[in-house]
Amino acid sequence: MNEAHPFFAAIHLSAGYGRQPVLRDISFTLEQGCLAGVLGANGCGKTTLLKAICGILPHAGRCTLQETCLEQLTPRQLARRCGYIPQRSGISIDLSVLEVVLMGFNPQLGLLEHPTPAMREKARRALALTGLAHREKDNYLQLSEGQKQLCILARTLAADSQLLLLDEPESALDFRHRYRILDLLRTWAGKGNGSALVALHDPLLALNCCDQLLVLSDGWVQACLTPGKDALPRIERELAAIYGPVSLQYCTGRNGQRQIVLLKEPD
Amino acid sequence: MHINRLLSLLLAGAVVLSLAACGSPAAGTATAGAPASSSQQEQPLLLADDPLTPETAAATTYPVIVTDQAGRKVTVSSEPRRLVSSYYISTSMLIALGLQDRVVGVENQPEKRPIYALSAPEFLELASIGTAKEIDLEACAALKPDLVVLPLKLLDSAESLEALGLTVLYVNPENQQLLEEALTLLGVATNTQARAADLIAFSDAQADRLADVLAGVAKPKVYLGGNSDFLNTAGAAMYQSDLITMAGGINVAAEITDTYWVQTSYEQVLAWDPEYIILASDATYTVADVLADPNLEGCTAIETGHVYQIPGNAEAWDSPVPGGILGAVWLAGILHPEQCPADETAEVIDEFYQTFYGFTYSEIA
Amino acid sequence: MNSIRPSMALLTVRSHKTALLCTAGMALLIVLAVVSLFTGKYPLTWQGLAGGDGMQLRVFYTLRLSRTAVGLIGGFALGAAGFVYQTVFRNPLASPDVIGVTSGASAGAAAGILFLSGAAAVTAASFAGALAAMGLALALSALDQSGKQATIVLAGIAVHSLAQTALMCLKLTADPERELASIEYWIMGSLNGISGYSIGGNLLLCAVCVAVLFLLHRQVVLLSAEEGEARMLGVSVGKLRLAVLLVATLAVSAVVSLTGLISFVGLLAPHGARLLTRRNDAGTMLLGGILGGVLLTGADILARSVAATELPVSIFTSLLGAPFLIVLIVRGRKGYE
Secondary structure, three states, rough: OOOOOEEEEEEEEEEEEEEEEEEEEEEEEEEOOEEEEEEEOOOOHHHHHHHHHHHOOOOOEEEEOOOOEHHHHHHHHHHHHEEEEOOOOOOOOEEEEEHHHHHHHHOOOOOOOOOOOOHHHHHHHHHHHOOOHHHOOOEHOOOOOHHHHHHHHHHHHHOOEEEEEOOOOOOOOOOOHHHHHHHHHHHHOOOOOOOOEEEEOOHHHHHHHOOOEEEEEOOOEEEOOOOOOOOOHHHHHHHHHOOOOOOEEEEEOOOOOHHHEEEOOOO | HHHHHHHHHHHHHHHHHHHHHHHHOOOOOOOOOOOOOOOOOOOOOOOOOOOOOOOOOOOOOOEEEEEOOOOOOEEEOOOOOOOOOHHHHHHHHHHHOOHHEEHHHHHHOOOOOHHHHHOHHHHHEEEOOEEOOOOOOHHHHHHHOOEEEEHHHHHHHHHHHHHHOOOOOEOOOOOHHHHHHHHHHHHHOOOHHHHHHHHHHHHHHHHHHHHHHHHOOOOEEEEEEEEEOOOOOOOOHHHHHHHHHOOOOOOOOOOOOOOEEEOHHHHHHHHHHEEEEEEEEEEOOOHHHHHHHHHHOOOHHOOOOOEOOOOOOOOOOOOOOOOHHHHHHHHHHHHHOOOOOOOHHHHHHHHHHHHHOOHHHHHHO | OOOOOOOHHOOOOHHHHHHHHHHHHHHHHHHHHHHHOOOOOEEEEEOHHOOOHHHHHHHHHHHHHHHHHHHHHHHHHHHHHHHHHHHHOOOOOOHHHHHHHHHHHHHHHHHHHHHHHOOHHHHHHHHHHHHHHHHHHHHHHHHHOOOOHHHHHHHHHHHHHHHHHHHHHHHHEEEEEHHHHHHHHHOOOOOOOOOOOEEEEEEEEHHHHHHHHHOOHHHHHHHOOOHHHHHOOOHHEEEEEEEEHHHHHHHHHHHHHHHOOOOOHHHHHHHHHHHHHHOOOOOHHHHHHHHHHHHHHHHHHHHHHHOOOOOHHHHHHHHHHHHHHHHHHHHHOOOOO
């Protein structure tokens, strides 16, 4: 994968609602197998960026995935390549968890076709991966918000997308599941399946789990960070634009793994 | 949750059962609101139960107090010179009573009634004061009528009209008896008692004649197809049913007690198997339609071709117009041609229209 | 593209409970169908039918059988189409009227009664009216490229009131004694007057549309997701929604133009099915159709037998529907936002 043909590239993206611009001329690239986080204050355009990439929002500029221009694809072709997990799923009728996961195979099925047994098996494996193995027959609407997120994640993982777009998947999850979901994504990306772009609310999660971080501020990419490689003072400086003064420290866990911790400094 | 579900099912079930127990919920709503007999015991001037006869008919002395068919006591202070009517039957009565020159306002769309063109063409040019269901109060008042004749359905307008200083009579000619009452009422109120008496006597004489000549004949089964739909028919309580009986037929739908048109089914018609099918005068479908209807195949009337429509060249004879008796006269001619030959029937019809409406029916039919 | 294997998967009802309910519903439907075949004003006997009595056979085939068929197929179609409307619009109260179809059918029928003659012409006119209303609503909504669901609802409301206005104008010009009565009676809805000579095309269209709806069931469920989400599941939301609504509406138009307006079946049957199964799979849709058939056939049996005359079938479907709706409101709108 060379510099001229990155795995994914967003080129001069601008988008907004009505006449109100939210994203202004954003460009960035992602390597294959990379888990990228998007950080930014509320209203800075995280969701807008994800929606623009997956074509739900009209936008200027273009996105390429393995040299294919996403804007030129039909919804079906796009859905085969990109999976999107909104903050809250819009499913509002009684469906079983398994039925929700099977929805993810739609782009691979003809109009009148139904999921094959192999797809069902795959869907069950994805549910097991997200810890919902025992819930497949339950009513999706009766799951907790966090479980719903896990179910939708299973749907996306099962569908073999190359690019996953997740909008604050951790927001409804408890502490343990937050790490679990990012671990899942990392493992998925690490296997070379593709890349994930995750809007995150929690900077700690972003710093410790993501290979790459986009810091959005006021519709711009203010910085592109690599948490594992960049020096802490630089990261502190860039994060200060969003969170105010912060300081970062390395801390070593019991397994000897180094993690970053974040402290809020007085304004 | 399960209990709720059970309850909801039970509730739904109970509604159906209670409904079934009540029999027919939509049917049986009477349309005629007022009592047929409007006579009050202390009312000396008009006994509505007692129609005028040539012997009792006299000149009216004004002011006169009459009881109209809504049971209201109305004082008519002097002989009315300006009349309005918003109902085709009462309008036709005014012609039959020889009052067409005094009529200054009639109902909407008078061109729909051929009898006006035949006997009072000036009605087509008159101001309209509303319909049988709705009256235009201002238009009515603007005509400065001495007497307003309205159908009972418009009783709600009584107060408004009285407040405008108008004299209003309500009529309710729903059957032959009520028709005679209405004629008597108008005859007294407008000083045309002799003419009213003649009209009543003509109808009575024809009814007697039919009863005479048809005594003892075999009565065929008759199905009456309604105005809006062939599957609409008239039960025993309707005027149209009396007409069939007077003409020496048996109304197959006589078991139905509703006072308005009711919906029946092809199956029911086939089960009744009428020998004659008679279509209402204003039917929206034709004799040919009925004869060609594949669903009626096998019905005796269809097989024998005995399907006829009540003529409406002058008036709808299946409604209680002053000439309503002619419907029975005509139908008797269809059902019993031996007892009631065609020339005799034509003669009666001509006589009626010549006497009361001033034209010759056989020339227009 | 993978091989198409819809038929079996379609009817593989995966829930044991749903399968049981569907079986029970089918049994009830069959019982009602038999009752319906032998309920009516013309006396039919086994001996007469077996013995080849010409009149009895004619009544049986042209009248009784066709009326029963319309009750079964028509009710089924209304129930299944209702399921589709409610799912696609994510609204438990959605019905063909959401896109103005029934008012279009009424206006069409009124025009047919006024300007044409014969029952077949009225059926054709009402079908044309329903199609015109649907076409107008969908065309209006297609003007908005964003494909938002609210656009269809708004367009539907506009078409609905347009059709109501047209109906009012037609009623105004109608002769109160003759045509107005016919219009009113048509609007009340009845399976009376249906005969084997006039129903073939409508029932065929109805059956085809219902079959297509079942084939499209998976897509219908996808449409129930939020627009962005459905799009990211590879659904061309705007086009698919138009197609699904078109098919459902065709089915409803085919029934309604034969029978006149029939209230509550399309609302009640799918709801009953959902309340009973708490699911939205193809089995639930099937159960909705079965309940629709049960409701309409049952109501029609009552309509033709409780009185000496024919009563409007909607009286009975509505009397069943109203308490059901109240129960629904009391239970709260579980399962919907």
